[in-house]
Amino acid sequence: MIITGKTKILTIIGARPQIIKAAALSRAIKNNFQKEILEVIVHTGQHYDENMSKVFFDELQIPHPDYNLNVGSGEHGKQTASMIVGIEEILLKEKPNCIVLYGDTNSTLAGAIAASKILVPIIHIEAGLRSFNKSMPEEINRIMCDHVSTLLFSPTRTGYNNLLKEGFIENNPPPYTFNNPKVYHSGDVMYDNSLYFSTLAEQKTTILNDNNLQESKFILATIHRNNNTDEPERLNAIFNVLNKIATEHKTKIVLPIHPRTSKLLHKNLSGELYKTIKTNEYIKIIPPVSFLEMIALEKNATMIITDSGGVQKEAYFFKKPCIILRSETEWIELVNCGAARIGDADETKILEAFNYFLTAEDLKFNDLFGDGKAAEFICGEILKYIN
Ligand code: UD1
Ligand code: UDP
Numbered sequence: 001m002i003i004t005g006k007t008k009i010l011t012i013i014g015a016r017p018q019i020i021k022a023a024a025l026s027r028a029i030k031n032n033f034q035k036e037i038l039e040v041i042v043h044t045g046q047h048y049d050e051n052m053s054k055v056f057f058d059e060l061q062i063p064h065p066d067y068n069l070n071v072g073s074g075e076h077g078k079q080t081a082s083m084i085v086g087i088e089e090i091l092l093k094e095k096p097n098c099i100v101l102y103g104d105t106n107s108t109l110a111g112a113i114a115a116s117k118i119l120v121p122i123i124h125i126e127a128g129l130r131s132f133n134k135s136m137p138e139e140i141n142r143i144m145c146d147h148v149s150t151l152l153f154s155p156t157r158t159g160y161n162n163l164l165k166e167g168f169i170e171n172n173p174p175p176y177t178f179n180n181p182k183v184y185h186s187g188d189v190m191y192d193n194s195l196y197f198s199t200l201a202e203q204k205t206t207i208l209n210d211n212n213l214q215e216s217k218f219i220l221a222t223i224h225r226n227n228n229t230d231e232p233e234r235l236n237a238i239f240n241v242l243n244k245i246a247t248e249h250k251t252k253i254v255l256p257i258h259p260r261t262s263k264l265l266h267k268n269l270s271g272e273l274y275k276t277i278k279t280n281e282y283i284k285i286i287p288p289v290s291f292l293e294m295i296a297l298e299k300n301a302t303m304i305i306t307d308s309g310g311v312q313k314e315a316y317f318f319k320k321p322c323i324i325l326r327s328e329t330e331w332i333e334l335v336n337c338g339a340a341r342i343g344d345a346d347e348t349k350i351l352e353a354f355n356y357f358l359t360a361e362d363l364k365f366n367d368l369f370g371d372g373k374a375a376e377f378i379c380g381e382i383l384k385y386i387n
Contacts, residue, residue: 006038007383009123010096012087013065014046014107017190017310019053020291021102021125023060024189027196028375036383039063040094044083044107045070049259051288059290060197076106076137083110091120098123098150098386103309104142116148116178121386125189125378127152128159129330137226150178151385153378155188155369158332176385186377187370190310194295194317195372201295208300211254211284219251220301222308224258228325232268234345238325239269239277241347242305245354246282253282253305254297256289303357305343305350312340319365321357323350333368 013022022041029037043065047053057064069086071079087110091099098121101111108124115122127146131139146152146163154160160183164170168183176182208214221242228234246253257265266274277283289297295314298304304315307325312334315322322340334340341357343350357363 006036007098007386008038008040008094008096009098009100009382009386010040010042010091010094010120011100012042012044012107012111013102014044014071014083015103015105016047016052016056016288018102018105018107019043019047019056019062020060020193020310021189023056023062024192024196024375025100025125025378026062028192028379032376033379033383037379040090040096041065041067042087042090043068044086044110045072046079046083046105046107048072049288051290052259055290059292060193080106080110080113083107084114087111087114088118091115091118096120098382100125100382101145101149102126104129104138104145106137106141108145109141112145112148121150121176122148122178123151123153123378123382123386124149125153126155126159127183128154128161128163129156130159130162131326131328131330133328135227148178150176150181151381152181152183153186153374153381154184155186155190155374156331156333157185157368159330160185174385182381182385184377184381186381187372187374188313189374189378190313191317191369192372192375193291194314197292197295198299198318201292202299205290205293205296207289207293207296211286213252213254213297213300215300216302217252218301219245219253219303219305220297220311221253221255221305222258222311223255223261223306223325225307225326226260228307228345229258229261229264229268232270235264235268236270236273237345237347238350239273241350242283243273243276243280244347244351246280251282251302252284254284254286254301256287256294256297257285258288303354305354313369315340316365317369319363321360321363323353323357325350337364337366337368339363339365
């Protein structure tokens, strides 16, 4: 630990879920480590719409970024490369003790490449998760980031075990470097956030009233994975089954739409299905909502249908059954304990899961994601080992 002065951490955020995750660490620093840790926040600008970025800073009391690289959207290579250039410049100028990276986006990968090449220790939060499907850009990003990290914080036991299988070792003595990394099963900072903001969400939002939604009478859906939005066959299959569920069960489905999906809906849905979806009184497509609004929706929905990593878990945190619109999940515990089912983009599987959850009783939601204090734990470990 640094005796004089603070440990300077440089946090990289870029995509919506990273801004939300970073709120937990910033809050822990503000409440418990102000004297020891100085945080510099760099926003890559991967997400930039007001409702994909700014709304979260305002609502979650996250310090505004010290830097914004404004890289915007683009092909993987171009987007990641612009981020690497920008992050490297800032690292050289700020000379932090370490860089903190979240999850598995292109912003994560860019931070990992920039920092590892100039020997800045990497702290990876959400390490060890694997879908074992390398056609997902996120799987490449997370594997590469893990393997150049110094402290790896896995939110789940499965993630921790994945790291051991990839050659990381337990109980190795310090000093820790990327040649001698330390792995942790730390709990999930998203769980910290969900607990922290849960009560506030219902007090401070009007999203249910605004959309005429009544408790336990609607389904919440989100779709944004690139293979779902970009492959017309999958996108049509998913919306076809959502349309069926909404119409046959006269149940509202509310879908805060990711900009990626919004831009591809018209292009990739058949003309007829597009019209049906847009005119179905039970399907409510709304712009992306704030985190507090999202929590209010999650807490009050009967069921959640999603391809989002974060939303799958939040379904579990709020004890809601979840249908996962992917062929696999990194959060396999949710499926193993019976609270979530894999629906893929397959009408039969999705309907089977839907019908099962309609009547399922005694679903189990054991504590799998820590004690709500993962961020404090992570800060403490950074202070112990990074200087
Ligand atoms: C990214 C992450 C994904 C994560 C998701 C969270 C990568 C490779 N993917 O996917 O892991 O689950 O964020 O939401 O990093 N767009 C806008 N406005 C914005 C942001 C995006 O219109 O503020 C549109 C653009 O057309 C852009 C598209 O969405 O091309 C995709 O954005 P991008 O950040 O490349 O990937 P996501 O699908 O958001
Ligand atoms: N989220 C939000 N508003 C929305 C949709 C999602 O605040 O309209 C939150 C959600 O509660 C979760 C995070 O964004 O905390 C998940 O982000 P996303 O689904 O974009 O990405 P993923 O988790 O799949 O990487």
